[in-house]
Amino acid sequence: MVSGVVVVALLWWCWTGFVALGNVVRVALAVLAAVCGALAVFQRMTGDRRRIRAELRREERAAEEAVSAWRKQYL
Structure with a gap:
């Protein structure tokens, strides 16, 4: 009985960790997409590279x- 509870608890812990990681990755990808989109808009606004x-x-x-002229004058 105890070993069954331990196995279920271990599976539950693994599943919740997997889901949490998936949520973090999804948010990170959304943030990355938003940043890339903002940079593309900014690049278009500022002109040609x-x-x-x-x-x-x-x-x-x-x-x-200017540095060369300064060196000629003072060195």
């Missing part, structure tokens, strides 16, 4: 030129 990358490259070049 190529334009942003080109601007970053121009800024990097300008910073490098």
